[in-house]
Every structure is written in C-alpha cells, then in structure tokens.
Amino acid sequence: MAPPLFILGAAGSLNSLVCAMIGQHPEMYGLPEVNLFAGETYQELLQEYGFLGRFQHGLWRAVAQLRLGAQTERTVQIARSWLENHSLVDTAELFQAILDWTAPRTPVDGSRQYAIHASALPRAQRAFPKARYLHLLRHPCSALTALHNFYTNRFFDVEEVWLHPHVMVIEFLETVPPAQHVQLRVEDLLRQPDLYLKQIAEWLDIQAENHMIEAMKHPELSSFADYGPLNARFGGDPFFLKNPTFYAIRDSLILEKNQPMMDSRIELTAETRYYAQFFGYEIID
C-alpha cells in the first residue's frame, strides 16, 4: 500500500479543495480534516478540541463514511462511540485503520491543524516514514483577504495565520527526504489544472490518463464536499464546503500572474514579504 499524502498549508490556502481534487483520482481517497496527528490519542484530541467540536467533525464523518458507508446523524453517533471506545489508542493506529478502510486507494489528508501544532507533523512522520507531503502555498494577501471576507470582517495577524505555519512546515520538511515533499502554488493549479494535476500524478507515481485528470477537477463529487449531518456539519474549510466546485472557486478568484486578491488594509511584515517572494509571489509595494 502506498504511503499517505498530507497536504500542508496555512489557513485560507484552499487545503480542502486540493485535498478533494487529488482525492478524486481513482487511486487516491480524499479525507475530510481528520486532524488525527494533532494529538497522541483520541482522548488527547478530545481534551484539545473538546470545546471546539467542529474540529472533530471530519474524523467522525470519515469513520462514519468508511466504516458504515454513510454520513447520517446515526452513523456519526456510532462513529463517535467507536472512537471513544478507542480513546487511548495511538492516533497513528487510528490512521492506519483509515488506511486499511480506504485500501486500495491511498488516503489524502489535508488537515489544517498539522501546520499549527508543532508536534503533529513529527508524529505523522514517525508513524509513516514514507509519507508524502504537498506543501500548499497561496499568496498571503489572498489567503488573508479570503479569511477576512469569510469571517465577516474579522482581521487576522498575517504572521500568526500565514508566516508561522509555513515556516513550521518548511522546518519540518527539512527533516524529510527531499523526494517525499514538494511545494505547489494553488494559483498555478487553479490557472492550469491539467498541467499541474499531471505533475502531481507523476510525483505520486499514479496514472495520469485524461479521464483521471478530469475526475480530479470535480472535487464536488467527494463524499466530504458538502456539509455533514447536523451532529457533524463541518470537517473541512467552510469556504470549500459552501462552494465545492473547482470551477466556481477558480472563477471567484483573481488569477493574474501570481498576484494577490488585495485588501489594502493588509500589511505584510518584512519576513512575510521575503517568504512570499521565496515562494514565487509578487509583492506589490
């Protein structure tokens, strides 16, 4: 069985979209945000996220879908019970169970918490030393503007939301064999999906026939591309859950050459500007 693929990006980087797109390849399986490696055990996750239940929704939905074949209030409740019965089991073992359930397809996990919790990625790497990592990039102004717009005018600290997660990912990936990770600007993927989806397939060593690439352009067909049942509504980027169609998202974004959607109130620190440049983004002074 091929090792899992993790998609690592800062908030607003369209992780859920890219996860669902790659997951539509017949050899891959896109998970909702299971966030498993954010804790050592499910009990630890409960302690971490008990007050924010929606960060567990993805895991509940994944277990419901993969073990019980459907996402209903009842199956979600069963999934929660199953997880609570295994609350002291290593999250690595739980993830291995997910691997077994998705087999022969390879799971894709785009949990955003992995770029926030310093211990998450080393934990994933210890569990799956051959895991692949797609470091997903988006222009900081675009990412922050998207967050700002979605969360009705709430402003975010650019370093906290964008810079630190990316630096953490970069530092982690320094410890991973180079062949196991690669960066992707989401703008490139949105602009030229065929060109970049084929490259992703080549890197993952999966087939890249036209109908497979075409399937990857339909993330809305993912089992997790919509709101879940009432007791597990989320499990992914709310922006994606609201607009899960690749073309709709693409058309909603301004896609000039690596230039951002701009909110003039967003100010970038010197460090953020340099990292954005290193990622290939143009910074407008």
Place this chain on the structure above:
Amino acid sequence: MLERHAATPETEAVGRLGLEHFRLLPCPGFGESSMRTSQAIGWYKGYLFVGTGRRPLRPLGLSPNALQERPLMYQLHKRMQAQQTKSLEAGTQIWRFDPCHETWEQVYVTPWVIGTDGQEHPRDRGVRAQAVFQGISDPEPALYFGVGSLEGQVVLLRSIDAERFEEAEEKGLGLGPVDVPSIRSLCELDGRLYTSPTGKNHGRGLWDDNITDFPLVFETEDPYQGRWRPVSTPGFGDVNNLSVNEMAAFNGCLYAGTLNPKQGYQIWKTEARGSPPYQWRKIIEDGAYRGPASSIAVSMQVFKGALYVGSGIQRQGRGHPDTYGPFGGELIRIYADDTWDLVVGKQRFTPHGFKKPLSGLGPGFGDIFTHAFWRMAVYRGWLYMGTSDWRFMPTYLPGPGHQRRDLSESRLRYLTERTQEYRGGFSFWQSRDGVSWFPITRTGFQGNPYAYGIREVVPSPRGLFVAPTFSRSSSWGGGLEVWLGSEEIAAASSPSAL
C-alpha cells in the same frame, strides 16, 4: 547523443581524480600580502597565468563617504590601517607558473595611484575575467585579462608573447566616467568577444560586487582597441535583472545568466545575428522556478551536449534575501532545443513539467550550507564543480539590525551550532555523465582554515588547476593557493613508485 534522463551509476575510476591526486603549488610571491583569491586563471602557451585578487581597501569595500557613516566600520578600518604596512598592500598581480620547471614568476603588477582618500594605493583590486581570443588587432590568439579597479574603471590586459602584458584601449568598456570597475565574464562566439559590467565601487562595496548600473551585454571584434558596443537592452528589459553575471557559447548561440534577487536568475539566449541589439530569448526564468533562493547564475559549462548552469544566492547584506536561508546551490542543464533538466536541487512543479533532480541530490549536493555552485570545468571527460560554503559569512544568522523571528528556537540553534563548528573548507565534486556526482572533498584541501570556496578550475595538458578562495588575506592568515590535480601525482607518490 545525450541520454537526457538516464541516471546510470557511474562508478568507473578511469580519469577520476581523488583528493590524493592534488598537491599545492607553493608560490613565494603569494605570501604576506593583501592577496586572498584568484578569480581568473588561464592556460596559455604552455604556462598557467594566475591573476590575483586582494582584499578591498576598506572594510567591506566601503567608499570613504560610506565609511564615515558607519562608526564601527570606521574604527575597524583604522585598526586595519594601523596594522597594515605599505609593503603588504599588494594590488593586482599576474603570476606565471612554468609546469616544466615548477617555477613561479611575476609578470604583471598594477600601478599605484592616489586614491579618493588622498592616499597612495594600488590601482586595481583583482582580475575577475580571462579569455584567449584573437581580435582584429591581435596577430595571433592573445591572452586577455579583465582587471577590476579598486576605485576607477575596468582595464583589459593583453599578452601575445606570454611574457608581457599591455593595457588595451577604452577603460570601463568605453562608457565614459561612470562606475564600471570590473567584468566577470569574457566569452567568445564567432570571432567576437562578449562581456558585461559587474560590480560597483561607489555603492556599498562588497555587497555590490555583482550588481551594476549597466546590466548590458557588450561585444567587440577588437578588444585591444576597445570598440565595445551594447548588444542587448538593459537587463533584457527586466528592471529586476541587476547584472549579467555569466556567459557561455553553446551550439552556436550566446547564453547570458543574470542576477535577479527578486524573482530568481534568468538565462537569455541569442544567435547574435543582424544589427545590435540582437534578438534575445528568455529560456530560463525565476531561478529555474525555484525563485529568489537561486538569485544568480554563477557558473556555466558546456559538457557532453548540454549547457550546465550552476546557481546560488547572491550575498547582499542586511535586509536582503540572503539574510534568510541558508539555501543550497542548484545545477540545471539546458539542451540545444531550450528544454532543460534539474540536475541537483529541489524537486518542483513548473510550467515545463515536474522537475526532480536527475542526480537524486538536493540543493548544495545535499548540504544547505553549500550555497554557490561557483566554478565548473571539464577535464579528461569529467565535469568538475567547485562550490562555496556560506558559513564563512553567515548572513542567515541574527546580527546587528537583523533578527530571525521567523525561525523556531531549535532551528536557530541548529544553524548556529553548525556554523560554529565550521572550520573552513568547501566541497568539490565531479561527474562523468553530469548525472552521477562524486565528492572529491567536502572539507576543502585540508589546509588553511580560511579557505571557503573554489573560485577557479582550469584544465590543462598538465592537469587540473584549482584555486581556492579565502576569507582573509595572506597577511591575516589566509591567502591565495593554487593546487594541481593529476593522476600522475598519486602514482608518483605511491609506494610502488618509490
């Protein structure tokens, strides 16, 4: 026919040099002076010619005005002045090595002039470019050196008898009283010689060593008389191209590599036909899509049907991209049809497809501190790559006016410890097919601890000459060295030969 993607193991030892094949060629004239590097070495009429380079006049090469604005640097300058005697203040020199008799002879020394500070100084700082070329005024192929000035303009020197050097006409490429102190590249194509200005004396000194007010390619058929004329637009029309740093002729075309700290280096190509400015075509952009971490095309070499381009990040001082990182250097190879492959570096998605390193080696040959792929040469069917280690000047660490708030404590500790444990040295690599690479050394030639990179590699019938470069001048414990690599050296010193 070039096997583009073959990564066949290349383990044959035939023609392969190891560290045991290299020996130092001691030159008494290199000792106890301000010399610390050679950026231009040439083989001509059976001799090796070594153009020397010295440390700048003032710390970091700052101009007198800039020095006044920096009290700490001014104090350092005064201390250095107090310890430096005139007898140690060497300017540019050219030394000739006779391999038959193993002797060195000084064949050129720069004149002394009154500098802008009113003091007497050598006129020139170092030789940065060389070529053997026959122009209209040359009775036979001549040896040309581009001599970088400490405060004035670049001068071309010519020798046609391997004994004497004379100055060519037109200092500063004939551009008039402007800041054009040096050139880094002299490249021949179809009976014409090409170059481009690199460096500024009136700016921030060493930090401006590879930028210019004139990022243009110049051409002449007669370098002795000058007659340089521009054959490109400034920066090829891109204001972010701060210099044309390196050039090479390949498959009947001229290739020029730029310094572009904002987006990454570019490679431009022309057939050099018609009237200037010629038609140029950009074939590599954005540091081969790595971005500013590959800001400068440092070295170029044609090898077995492809043009190899080594890159790095240009050190530009506080507030510039090199205060991040460290980033290892990369190597690509370009084919005649303008397609290209990543040979050493970070795998990535590009508009030209997925590029993964054919060698299997990441940036810096797997070492993030190997920051520039500085010089290449082909010798007996092998491609050699001399690199530079970033740790001798760790601009990526916090310093005055520069914090690394971006890094975690553990990462910063790692970088600091790796830097502190550095005891000098560099890595030197070789490949027979351009794909499989073998280290000759990862720690330098195990001599002087101030050696941090290889600035020149020159093949000859006598062997492979290699010049490490130093962070300190010889009067401060560093210096200038030339090494010779040859299979005969190891054979002569082996027990069976005794």
